[in-house]
Amino acid sequence: MDVAIVGLGMHPFGRTPTMSGLEQGAAAARAALADAGTDFKRMEFAFGGSQDSGNADSLVNLLGLTGLQFTNVANGCATGGSSLNAAYSAIKSGQYDVGLVVGFDKHDRGAFNPQPADWGLDDWYGETGLMLTTQYFGMKIQRYMHDHGISRETLLRVAEKAFRNGSLTPTAWRQTALSWEEIDNAPMVSEPLNKYMFCSPAEGGCALIVCRADIAHEFHPRPVYLKTAVVRSRNYGSFEVFSPAQPPEVADSPTVTASQAAFELAGVGPEDIDVAQLQDTEVGAEIMHMAENGFCDHGDQEQWLADGMTEIGGRLPVNTDGGCLANGEPVGASGLRQVQEICVQLRGDGGARQVPNEPKVGYTHVYGAPGISGVNILAR
Amino acid sequence: MSNAKPLHEGLFSWPADTPSLIGTRCLDCGEHAFPSQSACRACSGQNMAPADLGSEGTLWTWTIQSFMPKTPYRTDETPETFTPYGVGYIELACGLKVESRLRENTPEQLTIGMPMKMEMITVRKDEEGTDLLTFQFCAAEEQH
Ligand SMILES: [Zn+2]
Numbered sequence: 104m105d106v107a108i109v110g111l112g113m114h115p116f117g118r119t120p121t122m123s124g125l126e127q128g129a130a131a132a133r134a135a136l137a138d139a140g141t142d143f144k145r146m147e148f149a150f151g152g153s154q155d156s157g158n159a160d161s162l163v164n165l166l167g168l169t170g171l172q173f174t175n176v177a178n179g180c181a182t183g184g185s186s187l188n189a190a191y192s193a194i195k196s197g198q199y200d201v202g203l204v205v206g207f208d209k210h211d212r213g214a215f216n217p218q219p220a221d222w223g224l225d226d227w228y229g230e231t232g233l234m235l236t237t238q239y240f241g242m243k244i245q246r247y248m249h250d251h252g253i254s255r256e257t258l259l260r261v262a263e264k265a266f267r268n269g270s271l272t273p274t275a276w277r278q279t280a281l282s283w284e285e286i287d288n289a290p291m292v293s294e295p296l297n298k299y300m301f302c303s304p305a306e307g308g309c310a311l312i313v314c315r316a317d318i319a320h321e322f323h324p325r326p327v328y329l330k331t332a333v334v335r336s337r338n339y340g341s342f343e344v345f346s347p348a349q350p351p352e353v354a355d356s357p358t359v360t361a362s363q364a365a366f367e368l369a370g371v372g373p374e375d376i377d378v379a380q381l382q383d384t385e386v387g388a389e390i391m392h393m394a395e396n397g398f399c400d401h402g403d404q405e406q407w408l409a410d411g412m413t414e415i416g417g418r419l420p421v422n423t424d425g426g427c428l429a430n431g432e433p434v435g436a437s438g439l440r441q442v443q444e445i446c447v448q449l450r451g452d453g454g455a456r457q458v459p460n461e462p463k464v465g466y467t468h469v470y471g472a473p474g475i476s477g478v479n480i481l482a483r
Numbered sequence: 484m485s486n487a488k489p490l491h492e493g494l495f496s497w498p499a500d501t502p503s504l505i506g507t508r509c510l511d512c513g514e515h516a517f518p519s520q521s522a523c524r525a526c527s528g529q530n531m532a533p534a535d536l537g538s539e540g541t542l543w544t545w546t547i548q549s550f551m552p553k554t555p556y557r558t559d560e561t562p563e564t565f566t567p568y569g570v571g572y573i574e575l576a577c578g579l580k581v582e583s584r585l586r587e588n589t590p591e592q593l594t595i596g597m598p599m600k601m602e603m604i605t606v607r608k609d610e611e612g613t614d615l616l617t618f619q620f621c622a623a624e625e626q627h
Contacts, residue, residue: 219555227490227617229554229555230490230555231584231617232552232556233570234555235552238546241546241547242544242545242570245545245595246543246595249544249595290549291549292549292550293546293549294590295546347582348515348516348517348518348579348580348581348582349579350514350579351577
């Protein structure tokens with residue numbers, strides 16, 4: 104049985120001081136139910152997650168105690184991808200007909216504050232100043248630029264595109280385009296990445312209604328079909344965050360393995376994708392993920408960005424809503440925002456940021472610590 | 484350095500004239516690990532032996548920590564006295580790349596591939612006033 108997405112709901116990302124993370128999740132769920140023309144009583148199951156805002160299954164206190172199966176998912180930045188993956192399996196297997204996928208979060212300002220023990224590390228690692236995700240991102244793109252001839256201008260181009268696309272997206276957190284000079288002169292965070300090259304923790308909620316493809320039109324006239332949902336973790340040798348040492352041979356990242364599996368299962372190739380969401384925790388991630396997901400060869404990003412090929416009107420529009428850079432990253436909701444944006448584009452509802460020529464096939468990629476990637480391929 | 488001890492035991496040989504990083508080597512597949520591991524991440528085997536990883540290597544990648552980190556960072560510094568530090572991976576003779584603080588803290592001082600050597604630094608003093616030590620790497624040749 105094929106799987107369809109028939110309801111999209113979002114509580115805008117950014118800051119909502121008057122609402123808890125859970126309330127933002129409930130708002131997103133209600134919006135998705137309304138979009139699908141249905142109600143919570145009809146939901147047979149739910150998968151949901153939040154990193155810092157409590158158990159997702161507490162949502163029933165706000166949405167109604169209907170007795171449905173509600174499973175909490177906790178997979179770091181890949182929580183949304185893992186939730187959708189679980190829902191996909193639940194419908195694909197024939198177990199259920201229709202259900203809810205929801206993610207939400209409300210993080211403190213500033214960078215995340217990880218503790219060594221939670222990551223299987225001893226205290227010295229954090230106490231001596233090595234436990235910062237920003238350092239890892241800086242070091243990974245530093246080596247990548249060295250190996251593949253990527254220039255600092257290409258980093259700037261990715262940031263410029265993100266904020267420009269954010270300015271076209273009513274639900275984005277950062278809705279002001281930034282000039283080349285503003286980005287170029289921003290304070291350095293972790294060489295070679297400066298302030299405007301990183302996304303920030305944020306708040307927000309996102310929800311999807313998924314169902315059997317053969318009943319999709321009961322809910323929405325323009326369903327989007329989830330061709331495949333794949334999640335993979337790291338192999339030995341993959342260069343990941345919070346690693347006191349790295350093996351001699353650098354192995355393919357989980358993004359490569361998830362992407363290859365997704366293309367194979369969906370029976371399409373990178374050349375068939377009309378619009379993509381690629382995890383852009385920082386600008387280097389988007390650049391590396393273009394190649395790791397198979398859209399170009401390592402090093403080709405330099406030319407791709409210079410030629411505008413990932414712009415909304417380009418050959419492969421990437422992060423049309425501004426991605427994590429313009430939307431911030433409420434961890435539990437972020438991966439679902441990516442899927443939602445692709446659904447908006449495939450429905451043709453993108454407004455000022457709509458990809459031209461009626462895109463038919465879309466792609467989402469989420470990546471999270473300590474080395475998890477989720478890939479979805481969607482089509483109308 | 485008589486009134487000094489490692490912040491964490493087992494990361495490097497101490498006391499020693501030239502301290503060396505201490506890790507493990509898998510007796511089944513030969514892969515090295517740092518810090519020491521009781522099981523091998525490459526082959527899942529459990530036959531691990533201690534290994535001297537040396538104190539020299541080359542710079543594989545780097546960045547600079549330009550602001551004072553929040554907890555779990557724990558030194559005697561204040562935001563006013565904080566000095567930016569480099570962070571990098573040092574490729575050792577066995578091929579393993581070890582993450583380390585770097586003495587160098589400006590882009591001009593750091594180049595991928597440059598030779599590096601290990602030195603001891605004080606992270607902070609404990610309640611008795613003893614220096615708590617960890618390792619860092621610095622350029623193996625004097626820079627001009
Ligand atoms: Zn082994």
